Amino acid sequence: MNVLLLDDEPLELEQLEYLLQTEFPLWKYYKAQNACQAQSICQNIDIQLAFLDINLPGKSGLEFGEELRKINKDVEIIMVTACQDFSYALQSIRIGVIDYLTKPVIENELLKILAKYKDSHLSHRYSALIQNSLFAIHDRFTEKISLSEIASAVHVNPTYLSRKFHEEVGVSFSEYLIQFRIQAAKRLLLENPSWSISVVAENSGFSSQNYFSTLFRKIEGMSPKDFREEKNKHKIP
Incomplete structure (x- = not known):
């Protein structure tokens, strides 16, 4: 599944990608901060699911969504906005938006939407x-x-x-299992700051801390400790 994330706020993009990756570690995520970047991505990638922020500098997410729908009638679009404006809802309906999220994105609400897509995409795919x-x-x-x-x-x-x-x-069974465990570990590292790396490894299904840390560094490009410190520096309240 190729997923487009369009938002002009880098921290919002990072948070949304993190929440999605936790549930769907093998999906491919493409991030853009304006409609021009998003258009460039869509010219080269077959996007199947798009999360579009409405309020963007220049072309709005709704305008881009309308253009995206014309070139890819099968794309599934979810609008994300901090504004609760009925006119936005009407425009969203007109371009065939299938869900609507308000900022700040609440994890439980996002997971409810993802659960629907999870069942749907698994059954089709x-x-x-x-x-x-x-x-x-x-x-x-x-x-x-x-x-x-x-x-x-x-x-x-x-x-x-x-x-x-x-x-x-x-991918192979073992590759999928490792990726799924790494995504679970990333979530545990951030949600349980008092847990040691060893405890995180154990609760993610890894047989040892050393093995976990080696794989984590290979996949994420940094140690579990550095990942936790880096993400906490930019944590969205």
Whole structure:
């Protein structure tokens, strides 16, 4: 899934990306701070879901959304705004906006919307076998799980599941599990500042702190400690 995030406030962009990545670690996110940047992205990337801030310098998010809809009639658009103006709602309906979020984005409200899309996109994108496998991974990622155990849970041969998983998801079972655990760890690092790195690692499903820290640095480009300190410096209240 290719997702466009359009907002002229960098911290808002970062917060929204973080919330989305936590739930959907394998989606690809493209960020823009104005309509011109967003247009450039959409010329090269097939965007399937767009979060558009309404109040932007220059062309508004609604104006851009109308243009985006003309070139990509299947894109799903969610408007994000700090203003509660009925005229905005009317324009949003006219261009086929499917949801509307007010700033500051409340996590619970965003997750309700994401839950709808999660069920929808899983059913359209993945077979029942892979859907059930992903649900099992999401439910048991803190445990010491293997491909064989997930295969047993969904009643198929591990070799067959491995092949189908890579075909449909685009990465291997182990790669997906690592990415999902890393995203969970990022969330725990920020939500539990008193937790040690070892405790975060354990609650994210990693077998050791050293292994966790090595993978985290490889994927995120910094240590878990540095990630926590960097994000807390720019934390949105």
